[in-house]
Amino acid sequence: xxxxxxxxxxxxxxxxxxxxxxxxxxxxxxxxxxxxxxxxxxxxxxxxxxxxxxxxxxxxxxxxxxxxxxxxxxxxxxxxxxxxxxxxxxxxxxxxxxxxxxxxxxxxx
Amino acid sequence: xxxxxxxxxxxxxxxxxxxxxxxxxxxxxxxxxxxxxxxxxxxxxxxxxxxxxxxxxxxxxxxxxxxxxxxxxxxxxxxxxxxxxxxxxxxxxxxxxxxxxxxxxxxxxxxxxx
Numbered sequence: 001x002x003x004x005x006x007x008x009x010x011x012x013x014x015x016x017x018x019x020x021x022x023x024x025x026x027x028x029x030x031x032x033x034x035x036x037x038x039x040x041x042x043x044x045x046x047x048x049x050x051x052x053x054x055x056x057x058x059x060x061x062x063x064x065x066x067x068x069x070x071x072x073x074x075x076x077x078x079x080x081x082x083x084x085x086x087x088x089x090x091x092x093x094x095x096x097x098x099x100x101x102x103x104x105x106x107x108x109x
Numbered sequence: 110x111x112x113x114x115x116x117x118x119x120x121x122x123x124x125x126x127x128x129x130x131x132x133x134x135x136x137x138x139x140x141x142x143x144x145x146x147x148x149x150x151x152x153x154x155x156x157x158x159x160x161x162x163x164x165x166x167x168x169x170x171x172x173x174x175x176x177x178x179x180x181x182x183x184x185x186x187x188x189x190x191x192x193x194x195x196x197x198x199x200x201x202x203x204x205x206x207x208x209x210x211x212x213x214x215x216x217x218x219x220x221x222x223x
Contacts, residue, residue: 031209042113042200042214043152088152090212095165097208099144101151 003027006089006100014108019076021103023089028069033090034061037102043088047074079107111135113215115201121221122191130186130218134203141184142212143176144200152200158184159207191222 003026013019023032031050035043047058049065049072056063062075072091076083084107089100114133122128134141143155154168158178169175173191178184188195198219202212 033211035212040216042202042216043212044214045211048211092208095159095208097154099152099154104149 004089004091004098004100006103008103009101010104010106012106012108013079015079015081017079019079019083019105020073021087022071022073023091023100024071025091025098026070028093029091030069030093031091032063032065032072033092034063034072034074035088035090035099037086037088039085043086046087076105079105081107081109083107113201113203113213115199115215115218117218118216119219119221121223124193124222125190127187127189128191128220130188130199130201130220132184132186132201132203132215134182134184134201135213136182138203138205138213139181140204140207140210141178142202142204143184143186144202145170145197146200146217147197155186155199157208188220191220193222196220196222 006023033048034046036046037043047056047063052069053067054065060077065072086102086104088102116131139160141158144152146152156176157165173189176186198217200217202214204210204212
């Protein structure tokens with residue numbers, strides 16, 4: 001069956017540092033989405049990627065859809081305290097959709 | 110406009126009782142999803158409704174779990190004979206169309222089974 005791996009599971013960083021997280025799968029996907037979940041709330045979409053090789057930025061966030069269509073990464077530059085939360089990758093294709101296990105980010109002021 | 114709403118926000122129930130959790134999706138959204146999230150864990154897919162198609166129930170963990178979506182809008186997730194392992198946050202999401210479209214999540218219902 002399909003395997004989706006998200007890493008790292010958790011990160012503790014100093015404010016101002018850059019962050020990188022990624023997801024890899026055993027299957028190819030047509031779309032990679034990245035969500036962020038603040039404590040006590042539901043996830044919110046950060047970035048959507050629809051084309052292999054696509055590199056998209058949203059403020060301090062940058063995400064790329066891997067050329068093999070089996071992976072994606074999300075970078076956060078110059079982290080700030082409000083970046084705290086859990087980040088999920090969410091690839092999908094056809095009627096198949098998945099959520100990664102999440103990367104928990106803690107930013108130390 | 111109004112986002113996805115869920116009720117109740119918190120529910121405490123005794124083991125063995127039935128519970129109903131409600132989700133009001135964004136108006137006009139054709140797809141609706143239910144997930145379960147245990148403390149500090151990822152999202153566990155439960156069920157997916159898309160338009161008038163038969164729902165994808167492949168994520169329901171047991172026959173104690175069921176869900177319906179009336180009139181293509183409001184959805185109710187029912188858990189019968191609750192067990193302590195059912196304790197979790199139950200999240201509902203909706204999207205304009207089906208898979209691949211952005212999912213908008215509600216705030217969740219925190220279920221505690223004592």
